[in-house]
Amino acid sequence: MRMLKSMTGYGRVSAVTEKMEITVEIKCVNNRYLDCSVRLPRIYSYLEEKIKKCVQNSFSRGKIDVSLTIVETAGQSGEITIDKQLLEGYLSALTQIRDTYHLKDDVTVSGIAKLPDVLTRK
Template sequence: MATSRHVHSMTAFARAEQAGAWGALQVEIRSVNQRYLEPHFRLPDGLRELEPALRDALRTRLARGKVECSLRFETDAAHQAPAVNVERLQEIADALAVIQQQVPSATPPTTLELLNQPGVMVGQTLDHDAIVAAAKTLFGQALDELIDARAREGGKLAEMITARLNAVSEQVATVRSLLPQILERQRAQLLERLESAKTELDPQRLEAELVLVAQKADVDEELDRLGAHVEEVRRQLKQKGPKGRRLDFLMQELNREANTLSSKSVVAESTRCAVELKVLIEQMREQVQNIE
């Protein structure tokens, strides 16, 4: 299980929410496979200053993937509604009392007129620093959740790839067991062609032809390289850190050897094994595309 935790998928989703005296924050992060790290942000106008810090946090924790980050901020009705500045209203009331004493006939202002006086109605003030701090913390929580999700998905990918590596090793062992049969079949085919053509070759020439045929049919080197590539894939799966590009390269090398094996195939059994190898390698290649 520890090995699979070293493999991270690039496909995941995370959400984190928090409510406070100032309102509510929600962070969503979703990522898909991409050759490089490609972050995108959707932030409220009042919190756009956060983008550089959030972008740095992503680059510190992630190496690859197209990552879409959205931050929503909503204030409650109490903070959206205007409030009465009681101190300012008291100042106006004191001034009106003085006027009333000096000019008893003066008409007192209406309630609406009082509300329209400068400084009487004020918007609720929000603690911007507290909101920024809460947003950063919440983004960190969502990023932790995203990385955990990528690790869980990566574990599943590692299991699928390992199962196919085991199947590749089985196919390589099968072809290796067929090598004597392959070489004997090639020898028999050459002798049959010579017989049908009524051609006689001197022993040295015949031996040279047989050696040439054996060299063309010998896939021992390709099998060795296939085995080496399989072991390197296993080793990479155990390594920490990003490994997707390296694994993608190894899939290309595995496919190259499988194609060579197929081109040298002279018996139905080895042809079937070569085809199965290419199917298994293509399945692994598709899974590797999602690995960070």
């Protein structure tokens, strides 16, 4: 007798060490073909192909989303630093976009905080 296996599922696991907290989430839904997408921190982008290969070895079809979150905790204080040179580059580019395309100027502090690598924790 064959066991029916569902193609829809969700899994989440977290591990905490002295240096970091790692969380992996996997979401699967039915799909005719194998479609795998991986989200992870830029610094760990070199792992993307290895993760995709691992998924391909375990699944033959389905839409599979893998999300990896790594938060380093060791040796970090609560101090936040601003990469002023990078911020100035972003602001210059945003000003150029605004002027070129005649857009409303609505740069906000919360918008700046969302820009990659402008704010970092020591």
